[in-house]
Amino acid sequence: MEAKKALQRDWSSLPIEVLNLIAKKLGEISDFVRFRAVCTAWRFSTPSTDLPQQFPWILMKHQNTTDLSFYSIPSNKIYSIHASKSLGKWLYGPLEGYMLADLYYQSLWEFGDPFALTLQPSLFNPLNNHEIPLPTYDFEGLPYRFSCMGEYVFSYGYADYQKPKLVFWHLGQANWCELNLTSDYVNCKHICLKGMIFNVERDTGVTKVINVTTGTLAYVIPPIEGHSAAGSKFIVDAFGEILRFFQHNSPYAGLVYDAWFDVHRLETKENGSRCWVKVDSIGNQAVFIDSYSCFVLKAHDFTGIKRNCIYFLTRINHGQEAPKYGVERIDIMTGAREYLPYPLKEPKSWFVPSLQRL
Template identity: 25%
Template sequence: MADWSQLPYDLVHEVASHLVAVEDFLAFSAVCCDWRSVYSAKEWHQRPQVPLLMIFVPEKNGFRNFISLYRNKVCKLEIPEFRGRKSWGSCSGWILTLGLDLTIQLLNPLTRVCPSLPPISSLQHRPNDQQPPPRNDEGGGSFVVIIYGPLYRLALYRPGYTSWTIVKETATLNQFLCVAFRKDRIFALCKAGSLSGKFNHLMLVESRGDILTVYTQQDSNRCGFPVGSVHFFVYALDFINKQWVEVRDLGNRSIFVDKSGCVVVCGPERFNCRSNSVYFVADNMQKMAGWG
């Protein structure tokens, strides 16, 4: 019989790449020295998964509480890089942090990779400012997109550049709400459309080649305060006819929504979550609720 601890690196990598939950990958990496090689080499490609829910704790130290639905417990993470910084949940395993000195960083709490992004001051450049291209492509084609400021403008950063590239507006009232990535394209949702008044909250997300829009709508009372049930409507972009088609069945997918974005997870059962559901964080309740 083969010795499991003597698998060549390629096979350790292959098995690790089939572990979906970050919790399982960390357990795998602690089994023996050889199995830790993928973790040490930072070569694990994280797949979309049920997010850890970061709970707001008004402390300025480096602790954050997270709910792991997979483990079904509250975990306390100490991340020194968070000390004295404001943080937001983000996508693809990255958390965005902002310091008192207005420096912007990304942090991957798994790998502790913490790249700095250009300072906020570089967002004041005029859109047509030309930047010299970087000497080498450090980021391997990766890039960061932010929506910023009172006008909800869009800016793009590629590793190696020294400042943000501000996206030129095509119309005066293009307030951007959300962006999604699909293959080599960026899709951005603007507030100028006819739906923006009708729905409280619009999100854009990519899933298995589809571009989905998730509309959140909550009933409000006469004074305009949100009360009662929250409703979700999901539409998929029909690329050929350039129209939105309502999605009534998510199949084996579920969508996780919070204020800063959303994530689509395939096969959420393995994370102790239901498929064909929208999970959302309610502003005033600090908890998640399922909706089938």
Template identity: 30%
Template sequence: MAPKKQRTLRVSWEQLDPDLLRIISKKLCDMSSFVCFRCVCKRWRAATSRSDFPAQFPWVIDWPKGSGKLDDTFRFYSINSHKTHTFEVPDAHIYGPSDGRVLIYEWDRSDKECLSFLNPLTWTERFVPLEVPADNVHPIRLVCNLTQNDEPALFYKENEHNILCFWQSVTNKWAEVRVPCLKTVVFYDHKFFVTDNAIKYGRIRVIDVSTGAVLSYLPPPTDNFYHGYLIATDDALLAVEVIRSTAVMPYLLIDLEKCQFEVYRLENYPQNPQWTKLSEIGDLMLFLDQQNGFSLKASDFGGFKGNCIYFITAGKKWPKPGSEHVIARFDLESNKTERIPGPVWLGRRFFARQAAWFLPTLN
């Protein structure tokens, strides 16, 4: 007697369990894949939400030089998927990213100029009530990882001083603090740490976020910290310095292969603060661009190695040094720098606005 054929149980893809769909959605490493996943059918879309949006490895943002026209085109490059995403914001100037938002300068229906932070993925805006020349405004990145949702901040120049402007959740309004020669700002332990823009012997101001008062001053990790960054992690405040002998400026490296960094950690704060040089940073990945720095954990992203510093710089391209922007990674263990493949459109101009890191989010 011939054996009976077993019946194959067929299950429609659209009938997959919602919990399984949610697990699958969290494994998608690219934003476009997540959007396509939610577009399959109503059941798949209902099983997921914006909170299920997988953590994205930082993108690189670049935009065209003005040349008399509005800079209304965002171009993002994903190192993880090697994809380019393009967004346009008509009638707006782009002034750079601050985490998952971009600072833009535009005109409303009454032809009034206004500043706002825009999330280009969700098209949500937070307007900034400042009446200052747009050319003097610069966004500041304050978060130390993707899970935090800190409010945006910026600074603008006023004569020889800089004005640090940030949102105060306690008073529910924007606050301003005058700081001289601002170089880099980081938010850590509910305080602002502001580094002076001094060539030598600068100091770090510690500012209370609720009152704006200067609480104390910290010494920089080295005498030449003008070429450095402050970076907040979950449990420490780090300082990263570009070795002076290999750089003309922090964002212009003439010889990429000789690029090196030194990392310091703030110890015994606030009783007896001092900086300790680190030989390694473990699971951490540090990201640097022209003005800002932040940290992420490599274990949150499959296929990426910790103990590294990712940075965007202008590389060597004669006769115009600095005309080619480069994405690179410095390995603290091997003490070597390697170039990361990027798009052909990245930084094809001479000393125009610098490309920067962008943290895509749907929050």
């Protein structure tokens, strides 16, 4: 009799407080969607805007189709999504639950002279097919390279094919802003923090911090000892701290594409000057890096993320074998490396899944 009563229990009458507690434990977006689909009461108790923080997915773009494939590391699941507005576009870099979308470079020639083409990148959420056009800007002097850092989109290239120029756009901003740079070589994924843009110059290794409002130089951070121009530099806001990641590449270590990182934190000396200090711990945080973006998450907010680690999309094989790609997790303190299972082809970018509409 008791078992029969249990089967007849009306689960839709659970208190809202209990439903909210259950929903917050759903770290996989597919489980969250199914939870909301159980009944009307469960759906209204958990708005789509209350999606729990999600472990980043990995995008593999299917060229010339509208089908996208994402891989979730914690659940070992592949999600195939039909996104009609993604056709002919390059998607990369997480930005507030969206990705940056622009035309494939190889597609530009189909439109005539690519140097005369005015591009209009957009923000795109592949989960709900919502697109937000960015302000029109004449990206002269291709190739321009885009990156998403925080709430900013950056692009750099050469004005008049000679003078380096950095343009950036902030979420909700009416127009792109421009900064003319003094260095002939720029090799940095930029960050804007509290009205300051950090730019590492490739030729000198110095970090120039520029005031966004005035366009003037605020201060200079000396180069790191043993500075190398080869490699990628990422500067990121890590919950109030500014971290700098330098990616060394050794492309032919046997057949393994070997990459390793130096990590520095920005510190202020007693005399007020700034400097980069090498660290082997970033505490209870984890870093996610691909070719276009870098962001930091608090490890304790997610199931399965290891603290003080770098999650890096990389090429595993090189040389004469067919290239294989995957995800590498690097312990910052010990340098221990671990290749995580990855069943898809070349990974393009990290994406933080979200159902929101900006």
